Amino acid sequence: MIRKAHSLVLPALLALGLPACSETPDSSAPEAEGAQESPGLAIENAAAEVASGVPLGSVPGRITLPPEARHAVTSPFPGAAIRIYVIEGQPVRQGAPLALVRATEPVSISGDIARARAELGVAESQAARLADLASEGVVAQARADEANARLEQARATLAEAQRMAAMSGTGPDGTMTLRAPISGRMAHVGIDTGEMVGEGPAPFIVEASGPLRVELQLPERLARQVRPGMAVEVQLPGRDTSAPPIAGQIMTVAPSIEMDTRSVMATASISAAPGLVAGQNVMVVISGATAGEGVSVPSAAVTRFDGEDHVFVADGDSYVPRAVQVVANAGGRAVIAEGLAAGEVVATSFIAELKAASAE
Numbered sequence: 001m002i003r004k005a006h007s008l009v010l011p012a013l014l015a016l017g018l019p020a021c022s023e024t025p026d027s028s029a030p031e032a033e034g035a036q037e038s039p040g041l042a043i044e045n046a047a048a049e050v051a052s053g054v055p056l057g058s059v060p061g062r063i064t065l066p067p068e069a070r071h072a073v074t075s076p077f078p079g080a081a082i083r084i085y086v087i088e089g090q091p092v093r094q095g096a097p098l099a100l101v102r103a104t105e106p107v108s109i110s111g112d113i114a115r116a117r118a119e120l121g122v123a124e125s126q127a128a129r130l131a132d133l134a135s136e137g138v139v140a141q142a143r144a145d146e147a148n149a150r151l152e153q154a155r156a157t158l159a160e161a162q163r164m165a166a167m168s169g170t171g172p173d174g175t176m177t178l179r180a181p182i183s184g185r186m187a188h189v190g191i192d193t194g195e196m197v198g199e200g201p202a203p204f205i206v207e208a209s210g211p212l213r214v215e216l217q218l219p220e221r222l223a224r225q226v227r228p229g230m231a232v233e234v235q236l237p238g239r240d241t242s243a244p245p246i247a248g249q250i251m252t253v254a255p256s257i258e259m260d261t262r263s264v265m266a267t268a269s270i271s272a273a274p275g276l277v278a279g280q281n282v283m284v285v286i287s288g289a290t291a292g293e294g295v296s297v298p299s300a301a302v303t304r305f306d307g308e309d310h311v312f313v314a315d316g317d318s319y320v321p322r323a324v325q326v327v328a329n330a331g332g333r334a335v336i337a338e339g340l341a342a343g344e345v346v347a348t349s350f351i352a353e354l355k356a357a358s359a360e
Contacts, residue, residue, distance in 0.1 A: 044349040045314060048295040050342045051335045056225055058235070061214040061268070061284040063276055065207060071181050072202035076164075079103030079198055081191050082175070086204075088189045092180040098204050099178045101197055109165050116158035123147070123154040184208040212276060214248070214284055216266040222286070223264040225327055226253055231287040232268045236275050246273045250286070296333045301346045302326060303355050311336075312354045314345040321358050 083100040086092060127147040134144035178197075188205035197203045214234065218226055227250065234246040248270030257264055268284065276282075301311050302324070309326045312319040324339030340346070347354060 051294040051296040061216045063280040064213045069208040073204035075198035077103040077105040096180045112161040120154040123151040127151040214268045217263040235283045294337045312347040
């Protein structure tokens with residue numbers, strides 16, 4: 001155990017020729033934040049705080065879209081685009097027209113519906129007549145059952161033709177309008193007026209406006225510290241410092257290290273903000289332990305000897321060295337997972353002298 005003034009600290013300092021501090025600390029200041037004074041020496045202290053939002057470090061990331069954010073717009077029938085209403089990058093609202101397409105197949109659907117309705121009428125009449133005859137014993141019940149089966153088939157054929165007509169939304173001349181399924185931005189316009197649609201890749205892709213994803217590359221030193229739920233913040237060069245931060249949280253962390261890059265891939269979700277676009281490279285600050293998972297102290301309070309990290313904990317009029325487990329050290333704060341509890345007071349100055357005195 002190290003006495004702050006009377007036995008070890010002061011002689012060690014005097015032997016090194018260090019100046020002493022004779023100021024008397026403000027008695028009204030909290031002990032955890034003030035300086036515990038010894039004769040001719042004032043050792044500064046700090047209380048261990050619950051670790052919340054302590055930066056673990058900055059890592060590179062790339063902005064991506066969530067899988068559900070991209071919607072493809074296709075034509076239900078092959079046809080020619082006779083008019084295009086949008087350009088790539090244009091914002092659109094749900095239901096906005098994208099293109100006018102003319103196809104021949106929708107015209108034939110009207111004829112299919114008329115034929116299906118006629119067949120349904122005949123099937124209904126036959127089923128009703130055979131049901132009456134079967135009930136009177138004139139014909140076998142099997143014939144009535146067959147008629148009912150043909151009736152159900154006719155109904156299914158008509159319903160299918162009507163669904164196709166509703167899906168196409170065609171006019172009498174076979175034209176149909178392709179519309180935006182969601183509100184967002186036109187990420188892809190792959191056709192021009194006069195080109196065919198419905199036989200290849202989707203001619204339009206709409207990206208929804210909303211949360212984004214960030215793909216992160218975690219170095220090995222951070223891989224074991226980062227966990228789902230940790231807070232992140234995206235840094236953009238030139239961004240107004242008064243604007244709210246672009247914040248989010250870690251969603252997933254890969255279970256293995258990529259051999260080529262020696263990094264671990266992670267994914268974070270962040271809120272959309274001006275200046276963020278898919279494919280953009282950014283720097284992401286990852287915050288450390290959340291409440292209840294550790295404490296933080298100023299980095300100056302931690303020293304290393306005997307192969308372990310230590311802090312000097314105030315114990316009455318003395319300081320006691322204690323081994324701790326440091327899991328992160330960034331932004332002037334050390335995050336401690338084990339060995340120290342919130343509220344305990346540690347020395348933050350004259351650490352080398354305390355260390356030397358403890359070795360005597």
